[in-house]
Amino acid sequence: METTARDALVDRVVDGRYRVRHRLARGGMATVYEATDLRLDRTVALKVMHPGLAEDPGFVARFQREAKAAAQLSHPHVVAVFDQGRDGDLVYLVMELVAGRTVRDVLRAHGPLTAEQALTVLDPVLEALVAAHAAGFVHRDIKPENVLISDRGQVKVADFGLARAVSSVTSSSTQGVLMGTVAYLSPEQVERGIADPRSDVYGAGILLYEMVTGAVPHGGATPLAVAYQHVHADVPPPSVVRADLPRQVDELVTRATRRDPDERFPDAAAFLRQVRTVAASLPAATPLDVDDGQTTLVVDLSGPAAVGLGHATTRTATQTSPQPRRPQPQPGGPVPPVRQPAAPFRRRRWGGMVIGLVVIALLVATASYGGWWLAAGPGRSIDVPGLLDKPRDAAEAALTDLGLVMAVAGQEYSETIAKDHVVRTDPAGGSVVHPGDTVSVTLSAGQERYGVPDVTAKSVADATAALTAANLQAGQVTEKYDESVPAGLVIASDPGKGTALKPGTPVNLTVSKGPKPVPVPNVAGKDQASATALLQKAGLVVSEVREDYSATVAAGSVIGTDPAIGTTLNKNSGVALIVSKGPPPVPVPNVVDMPRERAVSLLEGKGFKVVEHEGLVTPLDRVWSQDPAGGTLVPPGSTITLTIV
Structure with a gap:
């Protein structure tokens, strides 16, 4: 029960029938009171909607329709709806009063459950959903706050129909409701605003995830951020958070929370059958100790699960004390509470009475201090806020305002979260901590980028090593002629030097093949000077000049080159010129x-020119001498002088 300032509704009779006794809790859309039904003389839970909702005619009409429909749903694991109405500005709902606590209370006090304990709690929740779905209801808002565990250990699901009524309200008064509910919304509810039994399967899968990990799978600073993750990110296996969880629990959560409804369990009945199959393969659940600050309640979660869908699973609770024999449970219902054996009456002395009064006083003082310690002091529970993508200063301020201490655990790169904004927290958002606890935050180092190093004039091997050292890699290698960079060395990279790239990005290299080869130009028939100029223009060098006879090329002109004309050479290569000395001698x-x-006929026949010298008298008419002499090598067409006698 809340111990806050006196509520104006306390002691008021609502609608002439329900006397308000005291306030039990205040939530995002309503305040719950314990009240007495004066007509039937029974204790009930009176849920009064917040004024912001009560002022919305559309909400009131839909709330009344949904409440009337929900009142027709009767099941052992569903919180019964008795009545609904309006009294002036009060819109209210009358429900069965379940003395106990919510699963949220259990998680806050106890922390994550074992797989066996969580499945035993989930079993009756799914039973309730099976019955509701068969009656045409979709809950739409399965979450720990709507699952109650009575002091007798019976699990009940509350608020059937209310989520549908609230979903039609668009005023800002529902912002708190959405903030508390969006962590359990199915993707189709977020994207299209529709829900069917598979949406409840999704919510039950999120509930199972939170029961075994202590936190919801998706966190965020705003409802929109959380809703975005439901639509665009898969729910991770809970073993990512708790490595000791059985593989079967991972499979249950993964199947139930598929983003595509067609890939989930088709309905709560199929989910329940699989839960019972998994539970049967695990050890028996151990009792769950939940300390509420006054007494220790032992919730017995070890009862056998029923085989058929129509049988309720037994769950009991007893107070810790000498244990009498437990009554046997009746099928389909809760175990009756264990009655403690009455202590025999003993006459007490005055000294004992004084001691007793002192003990009572100490207990009262201790309880008062304990109440302060749990409600406002260092023992109170605090939910770690969602800090994802918040700047460091804002995150620290948010934690400081809650009495928590922020410690920076380190930095890591992020493609989506800005530098010095929060990437994650430990404990995660939604986890329960206490004043003075430390929340470690990991900050974003920004996007991971590396500059391209200067690899020009390096060999391919050296360039590859430099890129690897820079967390990049060599990409495609292209060869290209270059007049200045020696063959085999890098001319350039693409992207160029200094460009910031993601790790592992390939960088393409252009490697020199040296200067581009050139053909030896045609210099035949040119004089030596002209031929030399043409070779130099082509980037070649005249390395030597050789002479040779040619019957066709005039003396002094170029016969050819070595290497031959047309041969492809690297620039600055040497070329020999072959210059003609004229025709060969004969x-x-x-x-x-x-x-x-x-004699004249013979010489002229050989192409020589003949000059005759003769005396005044040539009685013999024969050659006396010749010049040049016979056998001498002379150029073709040379003149031969003959002396005739």
């Missing part, structure tokens, strides 16, 4: 003592 025939006519 031997002069020996015509001495040969008749003149015959």
Whole structure:
């Protein structure tokens, strides 16, 4: 029960029938009171909607329709709806009063449950959903706050129909409701505003995840951020948070929370059957100790699960004390509470009474201090806020305002979260901590980027090593002629030096093949000077000049080159010029003592020119001498002088 300032509704009779006794709790859309039904003389829970909702005619009409429909749903694991109405500005709902606590209370006090304990709690929740779905109801808002565990250990699901009524309200008064509910919304509820039994399967899967990990799978600073993750991110296996969880629990959560409804369990009945199959393969659940600050309640979660869907699973609770024999449970219902054996009456002495009064006083003082310690002091529970993507200063301020201490655990790169904004917290958002506890935050180091190093004039091997050292990698290698960079060395990279890239990005390299080869130009027939100029223009060098005879090329002109004309050479290569010395020499025939006519005919026949010298008298008419002499090598067409006698 809340111990806050006196509520104006306390002691008021609502609608002439329900006397308000005291306030039990205040939530996002309503305040719950314990009240007495004066007509039937029974204790009930009176849920009064917040004024912001009560002022919305559309909400009131829909709330009344949904409440009337929910009142027709009767099941052992569903909180019964008795009545609904309006009294002036009060819109209210009358429900069965379940003395106990919510699963949220259990998680805050106890922390995450074992897989066996969580499945035993989930079993009756799914039973309730099976019955509701069969009656045409979709809950739409399965979460720890709507699952109650009575002091007798019976699990009940509350608020059927209310989520549908609230979903039609668009005023800002529902912001708190959405903030508390969005962590359990299915993707189709977020994207299209529709819900069917598979949406409840999704919510039950999130509930199972939170029961075994102590936190919801998706966190965020705003409802929109959380809703975005439901639509765009898969729910991770709970073993990511708790490695000791059985693989079967991972499979249950993963199947129930598929983003595509068609890939989930088709309904709560199929989910329940699989839960019972998994539970049967695990050890029996151990009793759950939940300390509420006054007494220790032992919630017995070890009862056997029923085989059929129509049988309730037994769950009991007893106070810790000498244990009498437990009554046997009746099928389909809760175990009756264990009655403690009455202590025999003993006459007490005054001294004992004084001691007793002192003990009572100490207990009262201790209880008062304990109440302060739990409600406002260092023992109170605090939910770690969602700090994802918040700047460091804002995150620290938010934690400081809650009495928590922020410690920076380190930094890590993030593609989506800005530098010095929060990437994650430990404990995660939604986890329960206490004043003075430390919340470790990991900050974003910004996007992981590396600059391209200067790899010009390096060999391919050295360039590859430099890129690897920079957390990049060599990409495609292209060869290209270059006039200045020696062959085999890098000319350039793409992207270029200094460009910021993601780790592992390939960087393409352009590697020199050296200067581009050139053909030896055609210099045949050119004089030596002209041929030399043409070779130099082509980037070649005249390395030597050789002479040779040519019958076709005039002396002094170029016959050819070595290497030959047209050969491809690297620039600055040497080329030899071959210059003509004219036609090759021929031997002069020996015509001495040969008749003149015959000698002249022979020489002219060989292409020589003949000059005759003769005296006044040439009685023999024969060659006396010749110049050049026979056998001498002379150029073709040379002149041969003959002396005739």
